[in-house]
Amino acid sequence: MKVRVLGAAAGGGFPQWNCNCRNCRGFREGTLNAKARTQSSICISSDGENWLLFNASPDIRAQLASFEPLQPARKLRDTGIAAILLMDAQIDHASGLLMLREGCPLDVYCTDPVFEDLSQGFPIFPMLNCPTWNGGFARQPVSPDAEAGFEIPSIRNLRIHAMVLSSKAPPYSPHRDNPVPGDNIGVFVEDLATGGTLFYAPGLGEVEPHLEPWMKRADCVLVDGTLWSDDEMIRQEVGVQLGSTMGHLPQSGPGGMIEVLQPLQARRKVLIHINNTNPILNEDSPERAELTRQGIEVAWDGMEIDL
Numbered sequence: 068m069k070v071r072v073l074g075a076a077a078g079g080g081f082p083q084w085n086c087n088c089r090n091c092r093g094f095r096e097g098t099l100n101a102k103a104r105t106q107s108s109i110c111i112s113s114d115g116e117n118w119l120l121f122n123a124s125p126d127i128r129a130q131l132a133s134f135e136p137l138q139p140a141r142k143l144r145d146t147g148i149a150a151i152l153l154m155d156a157q158i159d160h161a162s163g164l165l166m167l168r169e170g171c172p173l174d175v176y177c178t179d180p181v182f183e184d185l186s187q188g189f190p191i192f193p194m195l196n197c198p199t200w201n202g203g204f205a206r207q208p209v210s211p212d213a214e215a216g217f218e219i220p221s222i223r224n225l226r227i228h229a230m231v232l233s234s235k236a237p238p239y240s241p242h243r244d245n246p247v248p249g250d251n252i253g254v255f256v257e258d259l260a261t262g263g264t265l266f267y268a269p270g271l272g273e274v275e276p277h278l279e280p281w282m283k284r285a286d287c288v289l290v291d292g293t294l295w296s297d298d299e300m301i302r303q304e305v306g307v308q309l310g311s312t313m314g315h316l317p318q319s320g321p322g323g324m325i326e327v328l329q330p331l332q333a334r335r336k337v338l339i340h341i342n343n344t345n346p347i348l349n350e351d352s353p354e355r356a357e358l359t360r361q362g363i364e365v366a367w368d369g370m371e372i373d374l
């Protein structure tokens with residue numbers, strides 16, 4: 068299985084359009100040793116031709132243009148996207164579906180709560196369900212029954228185990244403060260040909276016991292790297308919410324993602340969905356040095372992982 072990171076930043080990207088925090092300002096001034104990043108999304112494939120897109124970020128157009136296999140030009144209108152799987156209904160993870168309307172119908176796999184949010188609060192599915200967009204997206208249900216797993220017909224040799232996890236439904240959702248199972252999922256993907264395995268959870272607020280066996284089994288763990296510290300946005304005076312309030316486990320501190328990743332045997336431990344305020348974006352920061360000491364990588368746009 069090939070994993071391609073299309074976007075590695077949290078909502079707003081890096082640098083964020085309206086932000087002049089030390090990272091965003093430093094990047095613009097050319098004084099920060101960092102790479103720009105678009106909003107988080109990855110795609111995976113077992114054959115290099117049929118790709119499963121995880122989330123559709125607002126930056127999807129540029130992201131598709133940056134990776135040639137996603138525009139194979141085999142016919143007048145074409146895409147390498149065989150299907151889309153949504154991890155949640157967050158604006159920065161789903162709004163890119165609107166940019167794909169010319170390619171409908173396309174299969175979009177999502178849980179019932181995500182389908183509800185994207186049919187009511189942020190009604191992408193009904194909006195595009197019209198003749199102009201060929202009826203819009205074809206929603207395929209995802210049951211977060213990890214043990215069972217499922218395969219996507221157009222994507223050979225990949226078995227996907229979806230599991231409920233604790234993060235946050237989007238701010239517009241009625242589930243925001245009344246969570247239901249399936250608001251957010253993580254996935255364990257197994258390549259049935261190579262045996263390679265990936266655990267992917269760009270939004271992860273708490274590592275509950277039912278996730279641990281899957282994380283321990285994965286060759287690559289690609290997980291939530293939004294904030295270095297829980298109060299990062301408050302301390303930098305760019306926000307009022309804690310990371311934990313937004314459904315993201317910070318890297319540092321007791322019980323943080325560094326501690327979670329440390330005992331895992333995965334040969335690749337990678338953080339993704341990095342907020343623009345996060346000091347790990349600065350490749351010369353002590354925080355980045357700590358990650359390196361721990362064998363933890365920071366995803367960047369264009370990163371490829373072979374499993």
Ligand SMILES: N[C@H](CSc1cc(C[C@H](N)C(=O)O)cc(O)c1O)C(=O)O
Nearest residue numbers: 077078079157159235236237238313342
């Ligand atoms: N998903 C979010 C939590 S992550 C996230 C964070 C921001 C903050 C923004 N980058 C900034 O620095 O001001 C904007 C977003 O769009 C995000 O998705 C939630 O549910 O609260």
Ligand SMILES: [Zn+2]
Nearest residue numbers: 077078157159
């Ligand atoms: Zn996000």
Ligand SMILES: [Zn+2]
Nearest residue numbers: 086088091343
């Ligand atoms: Zn910033």
